[in-house]
Amino acid sequence: MPFLSATKHQLVQIAKAGCVVAALGFAFAGNAHAQRTIAEQFIQDMKDGKVSEAGAEDHVVQELIIKRSIPITYQYINNLMSTPNAFGPGVACTVCHNSQDASKSYRGLDLSTCKGMIEGATEKPKRTVFKPGVEPKRDILIRRLRNNRMPLGLGFENSTFTPNHMLVKQWIADGAKNDDNFTKNVLPLFKTANAFGPETPACTACHMSNQEPPSFHELNLKTYEGIMLGADSVAKGVDKATKVIVPGKPELSFVWQHLAEDRMPPGISPSEARDHPNTTILAAWIKQGAKCD
Ligand code: HEC
Numbered sequence: 693m694p695f696l697s698a699t700k701h702q703l704v705q706i707a708k709a710g711c712v713v714a715a716l717g718f719a720f721a722g723n724a725h726a727q728r729t730i731a732e733q734f735i736q737d738m739k740d741g742k743v744s745e746a747g748a749e750d751h752v753v754q755e756l757i758i759k760r761s762i763p764i765t766y767q768y769i770n771n772l773m774s775t776p777n778a779f780g781p782g783v784a785c786t787v788c789h790n791s792q793d794a795s796k797s798y799r800g801l802d803l804s805t806c807k808g809m810i811e812g813a814t815e816k817p818k819r820t821v822f823k824p825g826v827e828p829k830r831d832i833l834i835r836r837l838r839n840n841r842m843p844l845g846l847g848f849e850n851s852t853f854t855p856n857h858m859l860v861k862q863w864i865a866d867g868a869k870n871d872d873n874f875t876k877n878v879l880p881l882f883k884t885a886n887a888f889g890p891e892t893p894a895c896t897a898c899h900m901s902n903q904e905p906p907s908f909h910e911l912n913l914k915t916y917e918g919i920m921l922g923a924d925s926v927a928k929g930v931d932k933a934t935k936v937i938v939p940g941k942p943e944l945s946f947v948w949q950h951l952a953e954d955r956m957p958p959g960i961s962p963s964e965a966r967d968h969p970n971t972t973i974l975a976a977w978i979k980q981g982a983k984c985d
């Protein structure tokens with residue numbers, strides 16, 4: 693999508709075009725209007741050097757939409773749900789999630805209507821997939837668009853109910869203790885290739901220390917202390933490290949979520965950007981209150 697990966701140069705072009713429009717506006721309205729238009733404010737920010745350098749995939753979305761609080765309409769969200777390739781290559785969400793009838797629609801999740809999106813999965817366990825008005829990064833809907841299943845590259849066709857998966861889930865459910873069961877049965881799984889699916893590296897091939905690179909998210913799955921410390925302890929500081937285990941609560945533990953949840957749409961390559969511009973827009977709609985009109 694060339695527009696969405698605009699460079700700073702292209703943003704300057706957009707701003708210049710805005711100048712022309714703004715100049716025409718002045719010609720008609722004189723200097724009567726006191727409040728700045730969004731285009732005028734953008735031009736001012738360009739002049740003040742407040743527009744960030746290009747880099748991230750969703751640079752334009754951040755600069756022109758999110759930072760300026762443009763209201764996202766449900767109509768656009770509805771389009772996203774029913775359009776192929778909206779979040780990266782793959783069929784549209786509504787092919788598989790099109791009604792609350794769980795005999796025809798996965799998880800009885802209806803992404804084809806606003807009400808259906810807000811009500812969430814109607815099959816057991818019944819649950820909402822986001823909370824209107826709340827940052828949704830860690831909620832089910834955005835998680836499913838951003839988080840790759842681990843070990844990285846493992847496809848949806850591989851079971852998430854193997855005995856090894858159940859060992860990890862049960863260990864967390866039982867309080868995630870540093871006991872004999874952990875040392876003998878659980879920890880070795882993270883260090884062994886093919887433990888959670890065929891032809892996959894050990895978790896510790898990618899998460900082996902608190903240094904990134906080489907360890908993704910500065911996550912060390914080699915020791916009990918490393919696992920309980922969590923991710924990004926150097927970048928964020930030890931106290932603010934992202935906890936990946938919530939003792940007693942597998943469903944809330946990122947280790948379990950990453951073992952059990954496939955990224956949507958199923959089959960998408962793990963190398964596809966996790967921060968697709970449309971995922972950012974979907975999250976913004978939710979934060980703005982998930983309004984249906
Ligand atoms: C080819 C069919 C298919 C497509 C297309 C698809 N999904 Fe799914 N989805 C599934 C299946 C199967 C599950 C349940 C299995 C699982 O948990 O991975 C699921 C589960 C989910 C869940 C979890 C619900 C819960 O209660 O845990 C969410 C959220 C979700 N999908 C969102 C999406 C979004 C958003 C899209 C579009 C980008 C999408 N899906 C596209 C098949 C699909």
Ligand code: HEC
Pocket residue numbers: 838839840841842843844882888893894895896897898899908909911913923924934936946947950951962966
């Ligand atoms: C080939 C490299 C690779 C392997 C193997 C791998 N991971 Fe990851 N892991 C990643 C990458 C890259 C990310 C960044 C997020 C993403 O891509 O979804 C990540 C993210 C994570 C996160 C999220 C951390 C956070 O800050 O939220 C957890 C938890 C995790 N992995 C656990 C595991 C577990 C458990 C295994 C083994 C079953 C595993 N990983 C195997 C590459 C890997």
